[in-house]
Amino acid sequence: MPFLGRFGNRQQQVAGLGLGTELHLNQDTTDVYEPGDAGLHLGNLQEQSSARQKYVCGNPECSSSWSVPWRSRRRPVFESQWGCSGRCLQSIVRAAVRREHGGERRNASAPQPHRHRVPLGLVMLAQGWITNPQLQQALNQQRTAGTGRIGDWLVNACGLDTEQVTRGLSVQWGCPVFSTDGFDAQAMALVLPEPAVQEFGMVPLRAVGNMLYLGCEDRPSPSVAFAAERMSGLKTETGLVESKAFQAAREALAAANNIPCEVAAAADLDALTARVSALLEDRQPLASRLVRMHQYFWLRLWLESGTRGTAGDLPGTHEDMQDYLFTLGGQA
Ligand SMILES: [Zn+2]
Known part of the structure; x- marks a missing residue:
């Protein structure tokens, strides 16, 4: 069902949208998270059955609280929300920018369990995949060369194959080993x-x-x-x-044919809010979302209904898609 086609309770809509995000951002670590329902609700990519459905402004502080029957006012859609005016759109974007900024800040102060992970050489030793002399040899060569990862030196100096090193890394990080079979x-x-x-x-x-x-x-x-x-x-x-x-x-x-991606810097959160709002007004996406990825604020636009793919909200084509990676201040 098209999300914006629903009537009524604005608070409920906002709360519903925030749910997946809140659950994740409240986690106190960057390294551990539980996957959840982070869906975009891209239902609005589908054509609406009725052109006269009402749309409720997504800005919780909107004073107009009017619903607009005009079809053309459906766009732009940002995180399943629609603003009744440029000012309301900007307010919705500002909340998202702050949410993403705050989430990363909380994560940055969280414990980093992987800092104390066991060194790869000791993992390999403990598993019995290398001997102590082999490890010493690789460490000496790494030290002499002053460069290179220990895994590479184990391959070069001790004749290990790269699959063994990958297995060691998987033990070290507590991750499975994946193949690239069937990679499209x-x-x-x-x-x-x-x-x-x-x-x-x-x-x-x-x-x-x-x-x-x-x-x-x-x-x-x-x-x-x-x-x-x-x-x-x-x-x-x-x-x-x-x-x-x-x-x-x-x-x-x-x-491959990649989604066009523009990398740009914004001076601060206000500048980023203004930039994202202007892009939404200009490009008029049918769906869009902002998520944090390391230092970047990643904005993705689904510009036309043909972008809809088959798995989750993954696009089905690079056409009519647009990505932006924004950095803040001097991080560019
Ligand atoms: Zn409004």
């Missing part, structure tokens, strides 16, 4: 903005049912997984992928 680069290129895939080293591998599987080479990023989950409406699971397979998948994603 074009479909997966629509999950995350391409610059983010390259920067954070997280590769979408496949969507199965309501699950989205992500792969990394040596370090999972909970922030990217969480952002992908909230943007796609699918639950995510992250696993380690063997080095060569990971690189091949990452290159295939870079070569």
Whole structure:
């Protein structure tokens, strides 16, 4: 059912929208989260049965509280909400910008359990996959060279194969090992903005049912997984992928038809609010959402109804889609 086509209780609508987000943002850690219903409710991508349905302004402080029967006033839609005026739209966007900013700040002060994870060499040793002399040899070579990951030195100096290192990393991070079998680069290129895939080293591998599987080479990023989950409406699971397979998948994603992505900086939260509001007014998306991913505020626009895909809120095409990655202040 088209979300905005519903009548009535504005508070209920706002509360309903916030539910998934609140549950996540209240978690006190970046590294542990429970996937939940973070769906976008993209029902408004579908044509409405009646052109004369009423639309209630999504700004809780809207003074007009009028409903507008004009079809053209359906757009732009931001997080399943519609503003009756430019001022109301800006108010809805401001709340979302603050929500995403606050969520990351809370996360930043939370405990970071992975800082104290067991070093990879000791994991491999404990599993009996290498001997102490092998570890010492690899550590010495790493120290002499002054560069390189210990996993690479174990491969180069001790003749381990890369699959063993990936298994060691999976024990270290407590993640499964994933293969890239059946990887569809074009479909997966629509999950995350391409610059983010390259920067954070997280590769979408496949969507199965309501699950989205992500792969990394040596370090999972909970922030990217969480952002992908909230943007796609699918639950995510992250696993380690063997080095060569990971690189091949990452290159295939870079070569695919990607959603256009603009990377830009905003001076502060007010400037970001103004920029996002202006973009929504200009592009008039049928659906859009803002989620935080590391230092970025990721804005995604679904511009036409043909963008609807089959899994969650993942788009079915790169056409009529647009991504923006905004940084704040001097973080660009
Ligand atoms: Zn309003």
